[in-house]
């Protein structure tokens with residue numbers, strides 16, 4: 001593990017800082033939705049309202065892990081002219097305004113086309129902390145593992161309830177920053193119940209040697225955040241924030257973030 | 268190593284599994300079930316029995332001399348997958364995967380479909396084996412191929428129109444993958460072509476390679492030698508790899524895949540993935556993809572819904588890169604001319620997909636000359652295409 005990815009300002013430090021008081025809130029918003037500048041304002045707003053780590057999604061034409069809310073938002077961003085270079089612009093500007101670590105969430109083809117090394121260098125230079133890779137598994141990630149080791153960027157792989165013990169060991173070993181534990185078998189989108197499967201998965205991840213496990217998919221209320229933080233190190237919220245931004249703009253997404261953040265405090 | 272032995276996950280640098288972790292367990296389960304099944308004589312016997320008693324295998328070959336006069340006088344021999352039950356080669360793969368689904372113990376199958384041929388074949392197999400069946404189809408295609416939607420519903424399948432993205436085959440695959448990620452415990456995904464994550468490219472090829480195995484023997488019987496060239500249309504590439512496979516290690520046999528050039532491979536409206544794309548990732552596989560500089564998939568265009576796909580199977584990408592097979596674009600107009608020519612000279616109405624291979628064969632025959640023999644995959648029949656053909660050739664009188 002490199003110093004850069006564990007030191008002050010890192011994702012690991014941001015999550016560890018919240019361990020004693022409940023746990024971390026990780027907030028997802030797509031770059032370029034509804035516009036590039038509003039998406040930057042929205043990310044700043046959630047960071048100022050209790051989000052500990054920002055997850056910036058890069059719009060992609062074929063987002064197989066995403067449910068309808070995020071699909072609609074990212075399709076609008078693409079129609080509005082989203083380009084990959086905007087991601088680095090967004091990271092740079094958000095970092096200039098709030099001291100919160102930022103990870104990108106991106107399907108792999110855009111990174112591959114940009115050039116894995118070049119992408120890593122540009123993200124690092126912009127002040128980004130790492131990448132969540134929904135369709136890249138460690139088995140096929142050799143080039144990214146090398147580039148992230150070289151730059152010290154975090155590599156956040158997903159773990160699923162269906163993953164074998166052997167795969168969880170590989171995922172824990174190859175991830176840095178945290179492991180993204182998929183709460184349920186499925187795609188992004190708000191759900192009434194965050195599956196019991198998530199609790200079991202986090203405990204299996206701990207057995208597999210994972211230092212930080214954050215749970216995502218389906219979390220949309222402060223109560224669910226609290227429930228997840230009972231056993232996990234972080235709760236990841238996406239669709240609920242995107243819906244808020246869609247319906248009420250930056251003020252509404254700020255309100256949604258601070259409401260969700262109530263779930264991170266011990267009571 | 269013989270080229271035929273390539274079994275994934277990688278074909279050269281192409282293939283792999285670029286999928287959410289949630290699908291890995293299911294893909295592993297499928298891979299090991301398939302590995303066991305292919306070594307199990309009872310599985311192979313059951314598949315052969317269905318081939319003979321349900322599909323109508325072996326499919327015949329037909330020499331087409333009147334058509335061949337337009338192809339430089341070369342001998343042209345068609346492998347008649349159009350005569351299969353449900354009207355195309357798609358049934359070969361579907362029966363294999365449906366039997367595998369039963370073996371794994373799952374009761375629900377899902378599939379994507381573009382033209383509707385794979386959807387109809389899957390709905391057919393589900394009816395035959397008593398499984399629940401859901402077919403994802405782009406909303407645009409449900410309108411283009413309304414009769415196939417009716418066929419699937421008649422067979423008892425639920426057809427879900429997909430309204431995201433470009434509302435065509437590519438988006439139907441995304442939606443089927445989302446269903447699979449969510450319902451993987453009860454559901455098997457019957458993928459329609461040799462694209463997608465491992466094990467689909469190798470497994471679908473294995474279920475389709477019967478086409479070339481039969482044809483190789485049949486052509487040897489008829490002509491006493493191997494063909495000089497083998498031709499097929501390429502959407503995802505399953506009928507092409509199916510007929511190529513038996514010839515991969517016969518160096519003297521040239522292999523030609525004909526891609527859909529739509530309005531022209533140099534216009535923005537085409538589906539010539541290998542000719543005009545770049546290596547990238549689509550639907551779980553590293554392969555040639557039509558994409559922009561940022562890696563966003565570009566929508567494809569073809570008059571033929573079955574070839575209207577911006578990706579291609581990874582084995583084809585590999586065969587193109589090592590120079591074992593050539594991939595050549597064929598326009599809508601050339602395909603439609605060949606479609607009518609085969610009907611008028613031989614009394615066979617091909618699928619518009621297959622007509623791309625016929626158009627390519629005309630050019631190929633002219634360059635190879637009268638001494639050459641060309642084996643062509645006639646992957647499907649044209650009944651489903653009569654509306655498109657009527658509009659193109661103005662076959663129905665205006666009221």
Ligand SMILES: Cc1ncc(COP(=O)(O)O)c(C=O)c1O
Nearest residue numbers: 502503504505506573620646647
């Ligand atoms: C008759 C026919 N041929 C060819 C294709 C293209 O698929 P593939 O390239 O996998 O053979 C289709 C697809 O729907 C089809 O229906």
